[in-house]
Amino acid sequence: MxxxxxxxxxxxxxxxxxxxxxxxxxxxxxxxxxxxxxxxxxxxxxxxxxxxxxxxxxxxxxxxxxxxxxxxxxxxxxxxxxxxxxxxxxxxxxxxxxxxxxxxxxxxxxxxxxxxxxxxxxxxxxxxxxxxxxxxxxxxxxxxxxxxxxxxxxxxxxxxxxxxxxxxxxxxxxxxxxxxxxxxxxxxxxGTFEIPEEPSYELATGALKVMTFGKFGTYKKVENLIEAVEQVRMRTGQDLEIVIAGTDNPNTLGYLQGVKEQYSESSNITFTGYVAEEDISTIFSESAIVVFPYTSTTGSSGVLHQAGSYGKAVVMPDLGDLSILVKEEGYRGEFFEPKSVDSLAAAIEKLVLDKEHRIELAKANYKAASALxxxxxxxxxxxxxxxxxxxxxxxxxxx
Structure with missing residues (x-):
């Protein structure tokens, strides 16, 4: 053919x-x-x-x-x-x-x-x-x-x-x-892009990386994520790094630069910019949690499938296509109200403090990703x- x-x-x-x-x-x-x-x-x-x-x-x-x-x-x-x-x-x-x-x-x-x-x-x-x-x-x-x-x-x-x-x-x-x-x-x-060997689920020493990945500025915004992580830091004293991996949505050029300036005094935030194909495995593998700071969805989530393939626990809103993927393909996560900083902080905090639960979700997501x-x-x-x-x-x- x-x-x-x-x-x-x-x-x-x-x-x-x-x-x-x-x-x-x-x-x-x-x-x-x-x-x-x-x-x-x-x-x-x-x-x-x-x-x-x-x-x-x-x-x-x-x-x-x-x-x-x-x-x-x-x-x-x-x-x-x-x-x-x-x-x-x-x-x-x-x-x-x-x-x-x-x-x-x-x-x-x-x-x-x-x-x-x-x-x-x-x-x-x-x-x-x-x-x-x-x-x-x-x-x-x-x-x-x-x-x-x-x-x-x-x-x-x-x-x-x-x-x-x-x-x-x-x-x-x-x-x-x-x-x-x-x-x-x-x-x-x-489907799932790559199925690496099942990870150990143990993380390297140092700050726990809370990562989000995508094109930002429309229904994917990171301000609530930054403020939620700051809440978790204050309540728990945990060493957390925010990793914002990706670029602006074409409809909102300049958005991430504006976020950088707005939170210039906030600590331990990494903006990776565009992530090349060969660097994606590193970005996911080093992360403890993958967060979906979405207010709506526009299709099946490639990022969720990637998170699953690298055995990562996720935090996501219970809405739209993400909710369907949970029901139909077996993915699991901690859920939050899409526009609530407090709800997002509570979901992140649960995974930061409860290592066993975090690993349980990570294993379930790896299993779901490996099926397709x-x-x-x-x-x-x-x-x-x-x-x-x-x-x-x-x-x-x-x-």
């Missing part, structure tokens, strides 16, 4: 680039994939494709650019040139831009690919029905929210023109099937691709 994937890709800073890295890493190890082409936003000489594992060769073709109005046509041109058997789009609604027109135009690309008679699958990481537009930094104006929701629904119908649309959470499948009468939706879980490695997830995709490529007259009839 000649597989092409339309996606952002490391070292790109565009969303979902890390997920693409792990998809590619595991797709290329399946014998069914004879050729893998990345249609991406980075040049071949920059792309991180020097894998250690045996697998098919990966080719990279830069054919689109964030916020370009021409992505639709350049992607189509690249697909015509490479002639894949199957195209997989790794998407969320703002994948092709943070400007509304460029973002919307890019989402027409899967439909155009299908019209070109190329089998097309979309992996859609979020849906408009579950995104809090105000918390996510789009708008707090009621009229604008109504307009954005209407546009989002129209774009969802466009995306559903693809042969298959993959969702990572069962609730998303249900919504699209019931609201849009879609009959081409498939549930394939997010990316090798299994990519096989699920390939099975679906093969079924989709069989002409209708040849599809086996179940007896």
């Amino acid at each position: 000649k597989l092409a994937i339309v996606t952002s890709y490391p070292p790109s800073k565009v969303t979902l680039n890390e997920y693409a890295f792990h998809l590619v890493k595991h797709f290329r190890q399946h014998l069914k994939v004879t050729e893998l082409t990345l249609l991406t936003d980075v040049h071949a000489k920059e792309a991180e494709i020097d894998f250690k594992e045996v697998g098919c060769r990966v080719r990279v073709q830069k054919c689109w650019k964030f916020n370009s109005y021409s992505n639709l046509f350049f992607i189509a041109k690249a697909i015509r040139k490479t002639q894949p058997d199957m195209v997989l789009y790794n998407l969320q609604f703002m994948k092709f831009g943070d400007k509304k027109i460029s973002a919307a135009l890019g989402l027409f690309s899967p439909w155009l690919t299908k019209l070109m008679k190329v089998k097309t699958t979309v992996l859609l990481h979020n849906i408009v029905e579950t995104v809090d537009l105000e918390s996510a930094g789009f708008t707090d104006n009621r009229l604008k929210r109504a307009v954005f929701n209407f546009i989002g629904e129209m774009l969802t119908r466009v995306i559903l023109k693809a042969d298959k649309v993959v969702l990572t959470i069962s609730k998303y499948v249900t919504i699209l099937e019931e609201k849009y009468q879609a009959d081409n939706c498939v549930l394939i879980p997010h 490695p990316m090798s299994v997830i990519t096989k699920m995709y390939l099975d679906m691709f093969e079924e989709n490529m069989i002409p209708p007259a040849q599809v086996p009839i179940a007896v």
